[in-house]
Amino acid sequence: MPPRSPTSHDVARLASVSRTTVSYVLNNSDSGIAISEATRQRVLDAARDLGYHPNAAARSLRRQRAGVVGLVTYDTSNRMGSNAFMWLVMDGVLSELGPTGVRLIVEAASDDRPDPCVSLVREGHVDGLIVTGARPENTELRVLHAEGTPIVLWGRLSGSDLPYVDIDNVAAARTAVEHLLDLGHTRVGCITNAPPLTDTAAADRLEGFRSALESRGLSFEESLVRSGHFDERSGLSAMTSLLERPDRPTAVFVASDEVALGALKAAKIAGVRVPDDLAIVGFDDLSIATFVEPALTTVRVPAGEIGSVAARVLLAAISTSTSLREPAQVLTTELIVRDSSGPPQRLSG
């Protein structure tokens, strides 16, 4: 029923030239050969009239290049859907890819399926990968990279030399916690964004928390630490648990805005006022941080930029085709002080 898409052959016939000429004209081949302006125009017109679009599969087969990159996430424990941040990153990737015409295949790894990175690359579906949520046990990534596949990680992968785009989680967390300490807090709790044992960023943020305390001569107390799981609900229960302690903290560093919103809710439920009775600092600066009450003090992470930088690095690696050891790209963060953090209320004295 659909009258079969026109091929370069059809264009050639209509323009009364050979397929070679069509190809040269359409690809602007600068390879020494010259095409008369007249034929050039005839070819262009014919292509336009026929609505010709070169077939992607054929072109990719011939060129040995797909013109597609993959965005793969290994974050499957938590549903992707809950991760607002990921979306912003993808937005950045798309905005960088758009002008180049390179397409984006998005895939989520799953335990009951073959590793998408492997199949995407081995099948020649993509020319390179942007990978998030990679963990040390994803050894295939190293193999692919060693073979020359361009790969860029979002977030560091400890013990690998894969190129990555990231922020300095330790420093950012330290700055956030120092802000609390500067306000005069001495009992500061921490709710991670994820269990630190499974997530590099979570581990680093916890390390920043610890480091800030110790730089001020305060001791790190395990009992003031809880694990969040990327969502509000986990923040609610973690904060509730912290508030139940007799010597509860006067401030808490929550390593994710989404988790922090749950913490905020827990405080409301417990009748604990923020920031008077409890100071809260989040992490990410999602747009909602501005709009909750009180507005959330948080660490701004350039989500979109992470995506666009990752895409830029990847495209460069693909086009130079040299497995050029791109140095890590560490983007800057910024503490945004809003209303959820203030000095501790002096109850005694």
Place this chain on the structure above:
Amino acid sequence: MPPRSPTSHDVARLASVSRTTVSYVLNNSDSGIAISEATRQRVLDAARDLGYHPNAAARSLRRQRAGVVGLVTYDTSNRMGSNAFMWLVMDGVLSELGPTGVRLIVEAASDDRPDPCVSLVREGHVDGLIVTGARPENTELRVLHAEGTPIVLWGRLSGSDLPYVDIDNVAAARTAVEHLLDLGHTRVGCITNAPPLTDTAAADRLEGFRSALESRGLSFEESLVRSGHFDERSGLSAMTSLLERPDRPTAVFVASDEVALGALKAAKIAGVRVPDDLAIVGFDDLSIATFVEPALTTVRVPAGEIGSVAARVLLAAISTSTSLREPAQVLTTELIVRDSSGPPQRLSG
């Protein structure tokens, strides 16, 4: 450097059979032919040993099928990043696609680039499309569909017969507003999720608002309507503007949770208590709706299901290859009453 991926030819050689046999074995060809179990196993072993993955481009060229579908959004005015809902839909799409092995190319239309739907389809990059944010002026969609390209819309496209997955926006909005009217409100405002003139869903929700009022004998007042733009900020300014009215509403229907959060903030800033002085009902039931204070009464929209149903319908259309006029899929919504809506405060008398 990378030692060139093994081809079916390599597998054939290693297994001492022809490429034909390899193909039969690997594709489980049930086409009448039988392969001796011995050779079958030899082929399988060879493929495994070589780490053979069939080349996607070659397969697609030969099969005239890409094994890829596209997810295209025309929502470019507002950055995709702000649309948390879209992410949930994509999650649903991916979860449906995953087990089938069909890949997903994600793209956003842009004014300064050729329509992604056209190029994706014409280049044979995808076998079908899931499209969001389609507007009547995207006439190419109709052309593609008429030619037999499987297409599923998320959201209705007025004046077209394209298959779509949607909710009943009119009815859902009507239910939400009736909830406010049932509580005793008589002056009810409305903040749309987007300018209704450009967005079918926004227009429908506004229509539901109007319809609810009129069914109770209340008049629709243009002056109590504001337009949101998908984000919190627009909700803040819209609500502020409504609150400045001398005869301000005692309740407001906000056709998007994100916009509603801005409205909530505006109320806080203005010193207007929710729900005592102002009842608010949102739309979407994003996870954050539970965690703001007060928790937001809203309309639950099955975001993930929208995605998975769209994918399912699309896959069916692709595999039956009949341009089978799939009837529209209308998913159900549900009003979730939380704390942001209550009866009006009787100030006078």
Place this chain on the structure above:
DNA sequence: TTGTACGCGTTATCAT
């Protein structure tokens, strides 16, 4: 300046 011919890796048809 243009046309001819081959190959990219697969799958499907047809003999054997």
Place this chain on the structure above:
DNA sequence: ATGATAACGCGTACAA
């Protein structure tokens, strides 16, 4: 039950 062969559509070295 298996193997040779053509074709999918394009890009390019080479010949004219």
